[in-house]
Amino acid sequence: MIAVLGVHGGRVPAGTEQLLAQAQLVAGGSEVLDALAPAGARRLTLGADLEPALRELAGAGEDACVLASGDPGFFGIVRTLSERVGADRLDVHPAPSSVAIAFGRLGIPWDDAVVVSAHGRDPRAALAAALRHPKVAILTSPANDPAWFAARLIGRRLVVAQRLGHPDEQIRSATAEELTGQAFADPNVLLVFGDEDANGERAHAWPPRTPSRWALADDQFSHRAGMVTKAEVRALALARLGPGLGDLIWDVGCGSGSVAIECARLGAAVVAIDSDADAIERTTANARAHHVPIRTVAGTAPDALAELPDPDAVFVGGGGDRLEPILDICAARAGRAVVVTLALVERVGPVISQLASHGLEAEATMLQASRLRPLAGGHRLAAENPVFVVAAERR
Numbered sequence: 001m002i003a004v005l006g007v008h009g010g011r012v013p014a015g016t017e018q019l020l021a022q023a024q025l026v027a028g029g030s031e032v033l034d035a036l037a038p039a040g041a042r043r044l045t046l047g048a049d050l051e052p053a054l055r056e057l058a059g060a061g062e063d064a065c066v067l068a069s070g071d072p073g074f075f076g077i078v079r080t081l082s083e084r085v086g087a088d089r090l091d092v093h094p095a096p097s098s099v100a101i102a103f104g105r106l107g108i109p110w111d112d113a114v115v116v117s118a119h120g121r122d123p124r125a126a127l128a129a130a131l132r133h134p135k136v137a138i139l140t141s142p143a144n145d146p147a148w149f150a151a152r153l154i155g156r157r158l159v160v161a162q163r164l165g166h167p168d169e170q171i172r173s174a175t176a177e178e179l180t181g182q183a184f185a186d187p188n189v190l191l192v193f194g195d196e197d198a199n200g201e202r203a204h205a206w207p208p209r210t211p212s213r214w215a216l217a218d219d220q221f222s223h224r225a226g227m228v229t230k231a232e233v234r235a236l237a238l239a240r241l242g243p244g245l246g247d248l249i250w251d252v253g254c255g256s257g258s259v260a261i262e263c264a265r266l267g268a269a270v271v272a273i274d275s276d277a278d279a280i281e282r283t284t285a286n287a288r289a290h291h292v293p294i295r296t297v298a299g300t301a302p303d304a305l306a307e308l309p310d311p312d313a314v315f316v317g318g319g320g321d322r323l324e325p326i327l328d329i330c331a332a333r334a335g336r337a338v339v340v341t342l343a344l345v346e347r348v349g350p351v352i353s354q355l356a357s358h359g360l361e362a363e364a365t366m367l368q369a370s371r372l373r374p375l376a377g378g379h380r381l382a383a384e385n386p387v388f389v390v391a392a393e394r395r
Contacts, residue, residue: 002057002085003065004072006095007032009165012067013093020065027053028067036067050080058085069187071097075117075139098189099137102161105171106191113137114245118144124309125246127152131269132245132293134194146190150179152309159191160184194293211265214238216258221286223256224278229317232369233341233387234259237315240339240391243268247312250334252301252326257283257294259315264292271308275300302329313337323347324354331358335394342388351390360392 003019005012007028012020020026026037027044037043044053046066057064071094072078078092096104103110113135116126123144130136130153140146146160153176162170162185170185215235218228229237243249243263251260254272260283264270272283272294280298287294297304302325314330316323316338323340330338331354338360340351345366352362368386372379 001063001091002060002081002089003063004078004081004090004092005065005067006071006093007036007067007069008095008101010035012036013095016093019091019093020067022063023065024062025057025060025064026067027057027064029069032067032069046077054080054084057081069098070095070101074099075115075119098139098161098164098187101164102137102159102171102189102191105161105164106159110135110137115139116246118149123148124248127309128246128248128269128312130156130192131248131295132264132267134293136192138190138192140188140190142186146179146184146188147182149190149192150176151181153192154180157193159193160188161191162186162188164189210267214262214266216262218258220290221256221258221261222282222289223258224282228256229258229341230369230384230387232367232384233389234262236365236367236389236391237339237341238262238266240389240393241313241315241337243270243313248309250305250308250311250314250330252305252314252316252330253320254283254296255279255317257286257296259317260294261287261290261292263315264294265290268312269295271295271297271311273297273299273301273304273308275304301326305329305333310335314339316340323351327351327354328358331355331360331392334360337394338392340390340392342390343385345388348388348390352392355390355392360394362390362392364388364390 005016021038023041026041027046030045033043044056046053068077073092073094074097081090099115114129114133115137116129117139118126119139119141126138150158156176158176158179160172215231218231221228237259243266245267247268249263249268249270251272254260254274257272260270260272274280280296283296310333312335314334342348348364355362366386366388370381370383373382
């Protein structure tokens with residue numbers, strides 16, 4: 001068996017001291033080994049490259065102990081160990097996680113918080129979660145530290161909890177603007193607060209879930225003279241965009257903002273772009289009515305896209321005469337998918353070819369829905385205008 005012990009405040013969990021004392025092989029970071037490894041035990045330092053240590057632990061024939069910060073099963077080494085040596089060989093004793101301690105220091109409940117990690121992975125998913133949700137905890141890394149996030153979370157209130165449980169523990173609360181460019185001690189956890197205040201007074205529903213429905217009725221959005229992406233088209237667009245937690249979506253030519261809002265309701269961070277001031281105003285009002293945060297950008301694409309962070313997926317619903325340069329930018333920068341709606345059949349082929357030139361595999365579907373309308377005691381079919389949906393995916 002390999003004992004995996006969480007460490008907090010320079011101690012292992014109560015009752016596990018004997019597991020550490022009898023270990024002949026102790027693995028952990030250099031700092032915790034210096035502090036806790038028993039005399040005479042063979043030490044195994046866990047560094048950036050875990051592979052040599054994992055091989056040695058997997059083949060260990062002696063009593064072994066792994067020391068890890070906080071709860072090693074919470075974004076910790078337990079996942080890797082269970083995959084390499086088998087869960088049946090692990091005896092895990094967690095300490096409190098840094099996230100639980102950070103919220104505890106503030107006296108704030110965290111059962112409604114989104115917890116994400118930027119440690120050893122692309123930080124953009126953690127950033128998108130923090131842009132979308134009002135209470136987020138981010139496990140940071142030296143490469144993606146609180147200052148990196150602060151520069152991209154302007155307008156949010158941040159709390160940086162540094163070296164929790166150590167004598168030099170520090171909790172710093174400030175605006176994102178105040179923390180940009182600052183230095184922080186490792187390890188640390190970053191708490192991000194949006195619309196909800198830092199006292200946690202606005203409770204969220206539990207358990208969290210996706211909306212009970214999407215492709216909402218057209219009349220759920222304020223729009224001008226029927227200029228709204230119809231529900232049937234929206235349903236297919238959402239299916240191809242696949243918005244979710246950790247995603248950033250662009251809605252280019254947002255109009256009423258119906259697609260942007262539906263993406264946000266499904267958990268994605270969204271940037272809605274339009275050159276029409278009325279469209280920006282309507283999108284803002286519709287987002288407020290549906291209780292979702294959306295960043296709006298008033299400007300003409302593609303120029304208005306230049307300073308935006310790269311998206312996971314893009315919806316283009318209002319390209320107009322500038323569709324070709326807009327698609328060049330969107331196809332080059334989208335990580336996963338681009339969805340385009342078109343009214344003219346002549347534009348479908350060129351759009352597919354253009355998207356393919358950027359390495360995307362595209363397909364096109366014509367949607368023509370007919371809705372029932374009352375007529376003389378019965379009903380008639382009222383046809384909506386046909387719309388072509390071009391969906392392109394990066395394989």
